Amino acid sequence: MRAVIAEDSVLLREGLVRLLSETGLEVIGAFESADDLLRRVRSESPDIAIVDIRLPPTHSDEGLRAALEIRASHPSVGVLVLSQYLEVALAMTLLAYSAEGVGYLLKDRISDVRDFIDAVRRVADGGSVVDPVIVSTLLSRRRRDDPLAELTPREREVLELMAEGRSNQGIADKLVITLRATEKYVSTIFGKLGLPSGGSDSRRVLAVLLYLRS
Amino acid sequence: MARIRADPQRKRPRGSACAVTAVQYGAGRTVSTSGLVEGVDAAAVRARRSSVSWAIALAGCAAAACSVAMAHLSDHVPAPHLQSTLINWITLSYILSGVVAWWRRPQSRFGPLLIAAGFVNFLTTLSWVSVDLPYTFGQALDLLPPVLFLHVFLAFPTGRLQGRFERRLVATAYLTAIGLELTRMLLGGFGPHNLLEVTSRPDAAAVALRVQLIAISAFALTGIGVLALRRRGAARPVRPFPALIVESFALVLVMIAVLLMSVVLALPGFATIQRVTFVVVGIAPVVFLIGLLRARLARSTVGELLVELRADPGPADLRDALARALRDPSLALAYWLPQFGSYADLRGWPVELPGRASGRATTLIDRDGAHVAALVHHPSLDDEPELLEAVGAAAGIALENGRLHSELRARLEELTESRVRVIEAGQKERQRLERDLHDGAQQRLVALSLELGRLEERLRDDPEAIMRLGEARREIATSLEELRDIARGIHPAVVSAHGLPVALESLAARAPVPLCLTVALEGRLPERVEVAAYYVVCESLSNVGKHAHATSASVEVAGEDWRLVVEVVDDGVGGADTDRGSGLRGLADRVEALGGRLQVWSPQGGGTRVRAEIPCAP
Numbered sequence: 001m002r003a004v005i006a007e008d009s010v011l012l013r014e015g016l017v018r019l020l021s022e023t024g025l026e027v028i029g030a031f032e033s034a035d036d037l038l039r040r041v042r043s044e045s046p047d048i049a050i051v052d053i054r055l056p057p058t059h060s061d062e063g064l065r066a067a068l069e070i071r072a073s074h075p076s077v078g079v080l081v082l083s084q085y086l087e088v089a090l091a092m093t094l095l096a097y098s099a100e101g102v103g104y105l106l107k108d109r110i111s112d113v114r115d116f117i118d119a120v121r122r123v124a125d126g127g128s129v130v131d132p133v134i135v136s137t138l139l140s141r142r143r144r145d146d147p148l149a150e151l152t153p154r155e156r157e158v159l160e161l162m163a164e165g166r167s168n169q170g171i172a173d174k175l176v177i178t179l180r181a182t183e184k185y186v187s188t189i190f191g192k193l194g195l196p197s198g199g200s201d202s203r204r205v206l207a208v209l210l211y212l213r214s
Numbered sequence: 215m216a217r218i219r220a221d222p223q224r225k226r227p228r229g230s231a232c233a234v235t236a237v238q239y240g241a242g243r244t245v246s247t248s249g250l251v252e253g254v255d256a257a258a259v260r261a262r263r264s265s266v267s268w269a270i271a272l273a274g275c276a277a278a279a280c281s282v283a284m285a286h287l288s289d290h291v292p293a294p295h296l297q298s299t300l301i302n303w304i305t306l307s308y309i310l311s312g313v314v315a316w317w318r319r320p321q322s323r324f325g326p327l328l329i330a331a332g333f334v335n336f337l338t339t340l341s342w343v344s345v346d347l348p349y350t351f352g353q354a355l356d357l358l359p360p361v362l363f364l365h366v367f368l369a370f371p372t373g374r375l376q377g378r379f380e381r382r383l384v385a386t387a388y389l390t391a392i393g394l395e396l397t398r399m400l401l402g403g404f405g406p407h408n409l410l411e412v413t414s415r416p417d418a419a420a421v422a423l424r425v426q427l428i429a430i431s432a433f434a435l436t437g438i439g440v441l442a443l444r445r446r447g448a449a450r451p452v453r454p455f456p457a458l459i460v461e462s463f464a465l466v467l468v469m470i471a472v473l474l475m476s477v478v479l480a481l482p483g484f485a486t487i488q489r490v491t492f493v494v495v496g497i498a499p500v501v502f503l504i505g506l507l508r509a510r511l512a513r514s515t516v517g518e519l520l521v522e523l524r525a526d527p528g529p530a531d532l533r534d535a536l537a538r539a540l541r542d543p544s545l546a547l548a549y550w551l552p553q554f555g556s557y558a559d560l561r562g563w564p565v566e567l568p569g570r571a572s573g574r575a576t577t578l579i580d581r582d583g584a585h586v587a588a589l590v591h592h593p594s595l596d597d598e599p600e601l602l603e604a605v606g607a608a609a610g611i612a613l614e615n616g617r618l619h620s621e622l623r624a625r626l627e628e629l630t631e632s633r634v635r636v637i638e639a640g641q642k643e644r645q646r647l648e649r650d651l652h653d654g655a656q657q658r659l660v661a662l663s664l665e666l667g668r669l670e671e672r673l674r675d676d677p678e679a680i681m682r683l684g685e686a687r688r689e690i691a692t693s694l695e696e697l698r699d700i701a702r703g704i705h706p707a708v709v710s711a712h713g714l715p716v717a718l719e720s721l722a723a724r725a726p727v728p729l730c731l732t733v734a735l736e737g738r739l740p741e742r743v744e745v746a747a748y749y750v751v752c753e754s755l756s757n758v759g760k761h762a763h764a765t766s767a768s769v770e771v772a773g774e775d776w777r778l779v780v781e782v783v784d785d786g787v788g789g790a791d792t793d794r795g796s797g798l799r800g801l802a803d804r805v806e807a808l809g810g811r812l813q814v815w816s817p818q819g820g821g822t823r824v825r826a827e828i829p830c831a832p
Contacts, residue, residue, distance in 0.1 A: 008653075009653065009657040009660075009661065011657060011658065011661040012657055012660055012661045012664070015661050015664040015665060015668075016664070018668070019664065019667075019668055022668065022671075054652070054707075054711070059649065059711075060710060060711035060712070061711050061712055064712070084652055084656055084660075084698065084701075085698055085701075085702065085707070085708060086720075087708055087712065087716050087717070087719065087720050088719050088720050088723050089712070089715065089716040089719040089720065090712060090716060093716075107656075107660045108660060108663065108690075108691050108694050110660065110663070110664045110667070111660070111663035111664050111666060111667035111687050111690070111691075112667060112687075113664075113667040113668060113670065113671050114671075116667075137720070137723045137724060138723060140724075141723050141724075141725075142725060142726065142727050142728040142729065143728055144728045144766065
């Protein structure tokens with residue numbers, strides 16, 4: 001599995017390179033700027049690009065624009081965007097049209113090495129990863145006649161993990177329940193929220209996020 | 215005491231007829247308007263001028279009587295009664311108008327020029343005499359009057375020709391009128407009294423006559439062109455009366471050209487054309503005279519101005535009142551702001567006085583020794599200094615009020631600008647702090663946490679190490695969370711980086727009550743506007759959570775006509791105190807510094823509505 005990185009902090013960039021290399025990923029490029037990253041993505045077509053949202057020269061949205069460009073021009077390359085702060089609107093921008101091979105995580109998540117590597121692999125494999133902060137922000141949003149109030153605490157947990165982009169197996173592992181139980185929860189949740197069930201995991205993420213956002 | 219000075223660029227007037235006092239601002243004409251104290255010298259000059267004027271007027275009348283006598287005694291003047299009446303109409307019209315003009319404006323050459331034209335016109339009638347010497351003299355001057363009239367008209371209103379072209383035109387015209395007349399007289403054909411006749415060449419004399427008449431017609435028409443060009447050069451609307459004077463001058467020049475060309479072309483009805491022309495020629499100075507007297511009459515408009523000013527018009531109406539009193543719709547007022555060292559309009563915005571080349575004239579107005587304002591007006595008003603003085607004196611207090619008003623506005627403007635600068639400097643500083651935090655402490659902590667995570671992976675077999683490392687990582691995560699909150703409070707980087715809608719969506723998602731967010735914006739706005747709007751929403755929602763006990767709220771953000779309107783409404787208990795606490799005062803300061811305004815409606819039990827309007831000029 002081959003990865004490229006764009007991160008302007010030297011300390012963090014080198015830390016990331018070491019971490020990924022230690023866990024068996026091949027880092028084929030680690031850059032300070034979005035332009036260098038884009039050049040490498042075009043020439044090497046890696047499995048995943050890990051991009052800091054704030055990159056030089058203006059440190060505003062260069063990273064986000066690079067991520068969107070890779071999503072548009074190289075759909076096969078997974079894009080994992082890292083940021084010091086998370087914005088619901090940016091998550092939705094990244095996941096617009098398709099949630100395949102895309103991730104949006106708080107930078108802090110890197111230190112949870114196993115979870116982070118898991119996320120990297122999921123995105124590289126075409127899955128989706130949405131930071132729990134985004135999901136909990138959307139879930140905790142105040143609503144009138146909140147349909148989420150109908151959910152049991154367990155169903156709520158399952159919904160959260162679904163929104164984070166986990167597969168049924170992933171949810172089952174995380175909650176230490178059986179796959180069948182998970183599937184049952186999922187269909188109950190879809191029924192209660194009035195969402196059409198079925199479809200791939202990434203479609204499910206998008207459907208749930210759009211539902212929570214509306 | 216109000217004092218008026220003309221544009222310092224202009225020359226000091228000659229003579230001491232006007233009370234000339236010390237000049238304070240540059241070398242300019244300074245004319246007292248009230249408390250006018252004339253010296254003994256000035257009184258003596260007045261008396262002398264009075265007697266000279268009377269003498270000239272009497273001489274003019276005597277000349278006219280002389281012409282009548284010569285016409286009736288002449289053996290070669292047809293219809294002597296009519297002829298002498300027409301000629302004297304012109305002679306007296308110019309001489310008497312000239313005397314009045316000289317009396318009213320002794321420093322202007324225009325009056326003497328009129329008088330000269332009148333007397334030369336009289337001298338031409340010497341050719342009616344059947345005696346050799348006067349006949350020859352009068353005949354030699356025969357075609358001089360048309361050229362003199364051209365000279366007079368082009369020299370209006372100062373009595374001086376402007377520019378080399380005009381001087382050459384008039385000089386050439388004089389040469390043509392005298393030179394060709396003498397040539398023709400040498401060539402004979404003028405009868406027995408012509409002393410200059412040396413040969414008799416009627417053909418050559420006829421050619422010379424044609425050339426002379428055509429040339430003078432052409433000069434007259436060129437004169438009309440010059441007058442027209444001058445008029446077009448005045449960019450602002452021309453004051454009505456001087457325009458009428460110039461038009462009457464142009465008409466005279468047209469008639470002169472017509473008359474002379476009717477001779478060249480041997481048109482029928484020459485006698486009629488001649489009579490009409492003579493009448494028109496005599497009317498021009500009368501029109502001028504009426505204008506001159508009107509200037510004196512115009513002082514009555516000063517009375518109207520005083521009545522208007524007694525009603526205490528606002529400074530905005532003052533210009534219109536002065537424009538009416540001066541009969542100059544193009545009048546502009548510029549107030550002098552000594553602290554700023556510049557002139558300013560009523561809004562306090564700096565204005566430049568027009569230069570000499572602009573075709574505008576400037577009169578400076580002082581009050582109690584201090585400079586107050588400048589009137590920028592049509593140059594023809596320079597010929598009515600009395601009017602300017604009277605109007606300036608009448609409007610003294612009102613002008614001072616206007617000046618104070620302008621100064622206040624200018625200071626306010628300055629204050630607003632400095633407030634914007636302070637806010638912007640503060641914002642830049644906050645932005646820099648946030649950046650430093652992000653690039654420094656936050657990144658280092660994340661990198662540190664990552665190292666701990668990697669270490670944790672290596673020490674998988676040591677449960678205690680894992681536990682302690684995990685604790686350390688959680689501590690770091692908490693610190694990062696706190697740092698993020700601090701950074702966001704210092705500067706909402708998301709607003710600068712991704713725009714208001716993105717930032718507002720997260721705010722809305724975290725709102726303490728169900729919230730309806732509507733954002734209608736196209737493209738980005740200036741950063742300071744976006745940040746201010748962000749803080750308005752942020753602070754208002756925080757108030758909703760803290761004080762409102764609301765069940766729902768709405769946020770509407772819309773860009774309309776170069777301004778951003780932000781409205782946050784809740785259905786809570788209302789009664790928000792805009793003065794103490796609640797951060798509303800700080801919000802108002804921020805919004806007002808950008809030239810906007812923040813309004814809060816918060817009746818007891820009726821919810822709270824916060825509305826900010828922020829101008830966002832590009």
